[in-house]
Amino acid sequence: MRHWPITDLELATPDLVLRLPSDAELDELAQVAAEGVVPDGAVFFPQPWASAPPAERARNVVQNHWWARGDWSRDNWRLLLAVFHDGQVIGQQNLSARDFATTGEARTGFWLGRRFQGHGCGTQMRAAALALAFDGLDAARVTSTAFEDNAASRAVSRKFGYRPNGIHRIAVDAHPYDAHEAVVDAASWRDQAQLVPVAIRGLTGGITYFR
Numbered sequence: 001m002r003h004w005p006i007t008d009l010e011l012a013t014p015d016l017v018l019r020l021p022s023d024a025e026l027d028e029l030a031q032v033a034a035e036g037v038v039p040d041g042a043v044f045f046p047q048p049w050a051s052a053p054p055a056e057r058a059r060n061v062v063q064n065h066w067w068a069r070g071d072w073s074r075d076n077w078r079l080l081l082a083v084f085h086d087g088q089v090i091g092q093q094n095l096s097a098r099d100f101a102t103t104g105e106a107r108t109g110f111w112l113g114r115r116f117q118g119h120g121c122g123t124q125m126r127a128a129a130l131a132l133a134f135d136g137l138d139a140a141r142v143t144s145t146a147f148e149d150n151a152a153s154r155a156v157s158r159k160f161g162y163r164p165n166g167i168h169r170i171a172v173d174a175h176p177y178d179a180h181e182a183v184v185d186a187a188s189w190r191d192q193a194q195l196v197p198v199a200i201r202g203l204t205g206g207i208t209y210f211r
């Protein structure tokens with residue numbers, strides 16, 4: 001789109017492509033969410049959208065994408081990318097920031113449909129987000145927060161050289177959870193960047209949307 005050039009942005013890893021979804025693809029992504037993201041009873045997000053009933057979960061995905069685009073500003077942006085494997089939508093990778101031009105700090109979030117988990121896709125998704133942040137946008141540091149018992153998410157952070165950055169006690173549906181924040185700076189990431197090669201395409205037209 002001429003007037004929303006972030007639509008040209010595409011990140012490619014050995015097995016995945018990440019980009020903004022069309023509405024038809026967003027519908028597919030919502031369906032993946034409806035079919036399950038977290039094990040029954042698990043709470044892995046501060047907003048417990050993934051534990052909502054399937055139809056509500058799916059609608060939440062759709063609205064969240066529209067909201068992120070409608071609410072976008074250079075001071076406060078949320079990039080929600082659909083993740084494709086062999087042309088099939090399998091999950092979502094987020095990169096977001098407040099006052100990025102000043103702080104150089106961004107944060108990530110990600111999820112996969114349950115049947116796509118545990119095959120290395122999360123690692124490639126995080127690699128893509130980190131390459132965009134550090135190589136594409138010249139970030140200074142990137143954070144990721146995962147609940148205590150989210151072993152897969154925390155393992156992905158460890159692989160990319162993150163270090164612990166504090167534990168926050170937060171309430172979700174009136175239950176306490178320990179959210180572990182981790183942070184990686186550009187130098188530590190560069191030491192691990194060869195783990196997953198990432199190609200960034202189509203960023204130039206939209207770069208002023210980020211910083």
Ligand SMILES: CC(C)(COP(=O)(O)OP(=O)(O)OC[C@H]1O[C@@H](n2cnc3c(N)ncnc32)[C@H](O)[C@@H]1OP(=O)(O)O)[C@@H](O)C(=O)NCCC(=O)NCCS
Nearest residue numbers: 044110111112117118119120121122123146151152153155
């Ligand atoms: C988190 C998520 C995106 C990770 O993606 P994934 O494709 O499953 O992860 P990968 O297969 O790339 O790698 C996960 C790593 O965690 C490790 N891991 C997974 N489960 C683990 C467990 N129970 N204990 C220890 N390590 C574990 C894997 O061994 C792997 O590390 P390795 O490659 O060194 O062996 C995915 O599991 C998911 O969508 N989970 C539900 C939603 C969610 O929790 N989102 C994140 C919220 S912070």
